[in-house]
Each structure stands twice: as C-alpha cells, then as structure tokens.
Amino acid sequence: MATRAEAGRIRLATAGRLDRARSRPGLLFGVGLAALVVTLVLGVGFGTVAIAPGDTLAILAHRLLGLDLGSHWSVATETIVFELRLPRVLSAMVVGVGLSVAGATFQGLLRNPLADPYVLGTASGAALGAAIGILIPIRIALFEFGIVQVFAFAGALLAVGVVYRLSRTSSLAPLTGLLLTGYAVGSLLAAGLALTMYVSGSNLRQIFFFLLGGFDGSSWLQLAGTAPLILGGSLLIMLRAGALNGFLLGEETASNLGVDVRRERVILLGLGSLVTAAAVSVAGLVGFVGLVVPHLVRLVVGPNARRVLPLSAVLGASLMVAADLVARMLGEIPVGVVTAVIGAPFFLILLRQTRSAYEL
Amino acid sequence: MIEFEGVWAAYRARDVLVDINLRIDPGERVAIIGPNGAGKSSLLRAMNGTLRPRVGTVRLGGDALARLDRQAIARRLSVVPQAPALPFAARVEEVVGLGRLPHEDPFRGQRAADRAAVSAAIERVGIGALAGRDVRELSLGERQLVLIAMALAQAAPVTVLDEPTVHLDLRHQVETMALLVDLNERDGTTVVAVLHDLGLAGHFFPRLILIDKGAVVADGPPDDVLADERIQLVYGVDPAFVRRSVPLAAV
Numbered sequence: 001m002a003t004r005a006e007a008g009r010i011r012l013a014t015a016g017r018l019d020r021a022r023s024r025p026g027l028l029f030g031v032g033l034a035a036l037v038v039t040l041v042l043g044v045g046f047g048t049v050a051i052a053p054g055d056t057l058a059i060l061a062h063r064l065l066g067l068d069l070g071s072h073w074s075v076a077t078e079t080i081v082f083e084l085r086l087p088r089v090l091s092a093m094v095v096g097v098g099l100s101v102a103g104a105t106f107q108g109l110l111r112n113p114l115a116d117p118y119v120l121g122t123a124s125g126a127a128l129g130a131a132i133g134i135l136i137p138i139r140i141a142l143f144e145f146g147i148v149q150v151f152a153f154a155g156a157l158l159a160v161g162v163v164y165r166l167s168r169t170s171s172l173a174p175l176t177g178l179l180l181t182g183y184a185v186g187s188l189l190a191a192g193l194a195l196t197m198y199v200s201g202s203n204l205r206q207i208f209f210f211l212l213g214g215f216d217g218s219s220w221l222q223l224a225g226t227a228p229l230i231l232g233g234s235l236l237i238m239l240r241a242g243a244l245n246g247f248l249l250g251e252e253t254a255s256n257l258g259v260d261v262r263r264e265r266v267i268l269l270g271l272g273s274l275v276t277a278a279a280v281s282v283a284g285l286v287g288f289v290g291l292v293v294p295h296l297v298r299l300v301v302g303p304n305a306r307r308v309l310p311l312s313a314v315l316g317a318s319l320m321v322a323a324d325l326v327a328r329m330l331g332e333i334p335v336g337v338v339t340a341v342i343g344a345p346f347f348l349i350l351l352r353q354t355r356s357a358y359e360l
Numbered sequence: 361m362i363e364f365e366g367v368w369a370a371y372r373a374r375d376v377l378v379d380i381n382l383r384i385d386p387g388e389r390v391a392i393i394g395p396n397g398a399g400k401s402s403l404l405r406a407m408n409g410t411l412r413p414r415v416g417t418v419r420l421g422g423d424a425l426a427r428l429d430r431q432a433i434a435r436r437l438s439v440v441p442q443a444p445a446l447p448f449a450a451r452v453e454e455v456v457g458l459g460r461l462p463h464e465d466p467f468r469g470q471r472a473a474d475r476a477a478v479s480a481a482i483e484r485v486g487i488g489a490l491a492g493r494d495v496r497e498l499s500l501g502e503r504q505l506v507l508i509a510m511a512l513a514q515a516a517p518v519t520v521l522d523e524p525t526v527h528l529d530l531r532h533q534v535e536t537m538a539l540l541v542d543l544n545e546r547d548g549t550t551v552v553a554v555l556h557d558l559g560l561a562g563h564f565f566p567r568l569i570l571i572d573k574g575a576v577v578a579d580g581p582p583d584d585v586l587a588d589e590r591i592q593l594v595y596g597v598d599p600a601f602v603r604r605s606v607p608l609a610a611v
Contacts, residue, residue, distance in 0.1 A: 245458060
C-alpha cells in the first residue's frame, strides 16, 4: 500500500511533468496533431473491410498529395477509403473541433466550468430548429446547406440567449442559476421537439435519424457545406482569444481590462452558437464532448484561451474520431451513446469537485 | 488627471451620483470615504466608464470618457477589483498577465515586453515567491497583492481600488496601504481608493473625499474632512469612535 509520503511524491512528480508540458504548448500541439493522424488512419482503416494502415496512408498520399508510395490496391479499396470512410472520419473531426471549441468558448464566456453546448440548451435549440426546418416543405439547399441549418442556427442562438438572460437575472448563485435555467429551457425545448415529432407525420423518420446522430450518412457534399462554417467559426473564435481571457475575472473586470464586453459577448455567443448548430446539423445530438475536452486541456495548460482553444480543437477532433470508431466496433450504435457513457460520469465528478465559485 | 463636471448618474430611477464636481491631478493619492450606499463605488464606476453619467462629463487625461473605447480607457486607468470569483484554476503569473490585455498583440498574445512587465509587476509588489502557485491556494492578503500586481502590469498612470482592505487583517491592511503609498510616491502612480476604515484613510491619504447620498460632502486633508460634527452628521455615530484611530494622521 502506498504511504502518504509516496502518494505525495507521485503527485509532485505528476505536477512536475505537467509543469514542463505547460511551458511547451507547441510540443503539446504537435502531439495532438500526431494523435489526429493516428486516429485518421485507424478510423479509415477500420470497418467491415479492413484496410492496412500502410495502404490507407498510400491511398491518402496518392489522392491528396499526388505521391506514389509504391504499394498497390484495388479500385474497391480506394472507393471505400475515399468515398465512404474518409468523409466520415473528416466529418467526425470537424464536429469534434466545433463542439470542443464551442464548449471552451461557452465555459470561458459564462465563467462556468460546467457550461457546454448541451448543458446550456444550445444543442436542444438547434435540434428543435432543425426538426422544424425538416417539416417546412421548402428546400433551398446549397451544398446540402439550407433551411434546416438556418433553423438549427436560429434555435441554438435563441436557446443560448434565453438561458444566458434568465440565469443572469436569477437570484441564485451563478453556477446553480445557469445549470437550472439550462435545464428548464432544455426541457421546454425537448417538449417542443416531442410536439414537432408528434405532428410531423411522414417526416418523423427523417427527424428521428437526424436526432440520433452519428456519422454514417457523411458525404463530401455535406462536409463541403458545414466544414467551412465550423472551422471558420472556430478560427474566428480563436482570433478573439484575448477577449475571452478578459472574462476570466468577470465582466466588470473584463471591461476594465479593455474588453468591449457587450460586443464580445454578442460575437462569441453568436459564433459559439453557429459552430454548435453546424455540428448538430452534421452529427445530430452528440453530448459531453464540449464539456470534457476543454477541461482536460485546461488541466494541462492552464486557463489561457490562446492555448486552450487550439489544443481543444485537435484533442476534440481525435476524441470524436475515436468515439465514432468505438461506435462502429460496437455494431454502429449511435456515437452520442458512446460520448454520453464517457462524458456523463466525467460531468458528475466535475460537479462534485467544483465549488460554486472561487473567491480570488 | 480625472475631472468630473456636473456629473449625475442613476441606476434606473434612483440617483446615485448628484452633481459631482471634482478634479484629481496626476500623482495625487485620494481616498473616497462615506457610509454604505453613499455612492463611493458608483463614483469609481463613473471614473472607469462602466457607469455612464446621466448628465455631465467625466474626463480622463483630458478626454471625455464617452469618446474613449474600452482599450484606451484601460491604458489610462487600471482597476483593482473587489475579490472576483475565479471559475478555473489559474496561476499567479496568469492572473497578473491579464493586466497586459490592453497592450498585448490581439493575434499573437503576449510578447517579450509583456512578459517582462508581468515579472516586473510581480517583483514590485513583492510576490515573486508566489509565482507558479495556484491563486486559489493563496491567503486573502496574498490574493489582494496578486490583484494589485495585475493592475500594475496594466501600466496605467491611474490606479483605482474598491475597498482593497475589506477582508484583510490589520497587518495586511497596513501592508497594503504602505504599498499604495510607495507606488504613489516612488512611481508617481495616481492612486484613488474607496475605503471604509476612516483610520486607515486618515493615516495614509493626504486627501479624502467624503460622499453622502451621492454628493460630495467634504473634500480636503484628513483633519478637515474628519471633523467631529461632520462624522456625527454623516455617519450618525459618536465621533469618539473615529477619533481613537485618527490621531495617526497627526503622526
């Protein structure tokens, strides 16, 4: 049995390693990118037809970079890799980036470690919007991006706006207020969603599959429509990392540190909602990624958004591909089930550890 | 230089500042005192532009606050906040580093000059030994120093503080006051502090501004502002309670 002194030494040693990691964010980012490539190759290689990592890399190098690595593969293999699995893996990556960056943004802006697109009702809002969008019999679609996505965005923005407003005026502690408001608004949105599905008639199946989520319907066309929104939105958020840092000690202090609080709040909430809505429109409801990933990153590099946002993006992308891989290995179960099984216990642990606020 | 010209301000329908006219010159050290709810914090908030006057003008370094954006204000005036809550673990240098926000490159973040300013602020306040520590593990007195260092890193000619001694024991109160005096006298920083403790205010500040019901009741040296009749009138208590600590001012 480890003595208390040993446990202390182990803790110190871990802290030492974390210290070194914290001072080398570039290295961490490199490790994250390497993990991304590994999960990409694994994600593309795994499936009912197994494709060797060497072949996967060779096909990707050939198709994307025009390099000939000298190995040979069948046309069928190339089709599987390029038309089926690659768009799926890339979709998972893009969604992972979006949910993680949106989660880090909401947590920083609302100064709440438990905020994420799902807890806040943003994703439910997007889902309700999308369901209503599916019911509307007008299809103006460009790259499979049309009225459904626009409604999803409107729903996300409305939900986060309402939750934010209501929780600010509540007399509860900020953390409790936000969680309870998110729960209440989320429940209302869920009821709206149930009603929408009830009246949807022949569209029920379409809504149901949309909500169930997952990446098995991914295509290059869908990716072309949503990837620019998610990646562009995430990049715009990263460019505002300085303002996000200002919110660490509250809005009043942010203001005194030179942040235009009203403007940045609107921009960051808007971008976070846009990214969430686009992610929901690709993957349906996939919870907890936006909660877990920024936390893990913050544990290692501290609260600076200039590091937290890009590292959350690469880690979120890898984790999402890994979760999708697990979902496929378990016989195509919805990927949201996998992330919930990992994420829900994490959320509960976090809730136990978080004091309502740290007085500085 | 801070100037108030006929400033009235209100929260909803309630006037919190009533016809304020005052001027604080560069290099001054001023304490704002007054009973609870008198408008002391509102005066500070009007100074940093977070409370907009209903009537009148506040000028900072010669320019009307309404014409300056938040970044320009942050470069001229830093605020030591009152015990804000911290949602995530953060190290001393990370919190102090927030003070560089109005100066850092918006895209690339802190550069060498910013990091040097953070180190200098940490050294100036004397908390070098705390660098690398999680601020949540620090004592209240140490956290107060971290917040003062953050304001210093902001490198603004004016620093305002909202009740900097409120949670501190006597030793830390005196140390914090001594640090403010030192910053004012050695670095020439204009210091404006809201204080509850009339003894500390009278001892460490050459100029006191007494606020009551949103208006300036008295403005001048401690002996004048803390006169018996005035304390009796504004606070409604026997001035003997105050006098016990005031003789410090004569030292």
